[in-house]
Amino acid sequence: MRKDDIYADSQGPSPFEFNERVAAVFDDMIGRSVPGYRELIERLAQLCRYFYQPDSRIYDLGCSTGNLGLALCREMAGAPFRMVAVDSSRPMLDRYRERLPEGAYGEAMELVCGDVREQPLHDASVVVITLTLQFLPLADRDALLARVCRGLLPGGVLLLTEKVRQADPALENLQQEFYYRFKRERGYSELEISQKREALENVLIPETIDAHQQRLARAGFRSCDLWFKWFNFASLLARKEAP
Ligand SMILES: C[S@@+](CC[C@H](N)C(=O)[O-])C[C@H]1O[C@@H](n2cnc3c(N)ncnc32)[C@H](O)[C@@H]1O
Secondary structure (H helix, E strand, C coil): CCCCCCCCCCCCCCCCCCCHHHHHHHHHHHHHHCCCHHHHHHHHHHHHHHHCCCCCEEEEECCCCCHHHHHHHHHHCCCCCCEEEEECCHHHHHHHHHHCCCCHHHHHEEEEECCHHHCCCCCEEEEEEECCHHHCCHHHHHHHHHHHHHHEEEEEEEEEEEEECCCCHHHHHHHHHHHHHHHHHCCCCHHHHHHHHHHHCCCCCCECHHHHHHHHHHHCCCEEEEEEEECCEEEEEEECCCC
């Protein structure tokens, strides 16, 4: 795994992008930047298996290099499933394709290079959006989640994971402090932490858990569980009603 040293040297301000350079170090970067990432991916794969309905599809919107898809292949252990994995970054998808296991699951996984806001959903029992809604303009988020809810089969679920913020400034400071502590413990320097924070400014726009829950309700989801939380990271499971 190549080490993420993108922000190790002093550099001029430029907004963060999911380009070739980021794709090359993505797995190291996400493991050292998202607390509980491996646990999250394993549990999401287990939840995909739990809610998967026969002959349906699982959608991974903003799939990056395929950590969820690979975990799902392990989790399904030969049982049939179909997954559509979508990302707008070609370098991310190139890496995903290289990592796909040969054999049965080659055909189960469809990789699509495109915008998640335009991705049609067919026979979806599970839609996963991990750390990707946060990169869309705020104005586009309602429409995407409403389309996801409409596209899900009855009893289907959305698994939504996001970096989140607190409305209370003191609690927001606490979250930030523990988050930067986590990054320092994983070997990022103060320069790397501050340059990455600047690059993500206005690119990654986190919301409160409350804002996410309200949006899920507006989108048509009737029940929602906050099943995972680590300071400024949260994962929600929203279920579309069965008939
Ligand atoms: C932080 S990564 C997601 C991590 C990934 N879901 C995982 O589980 O490892 C965000 C991804 O969303 C993709 N992305 C951002 N905006 C997008 C859009 N509008 N349509 C499709 N993909 C998008 C980026 O290219 C990037 O690969």
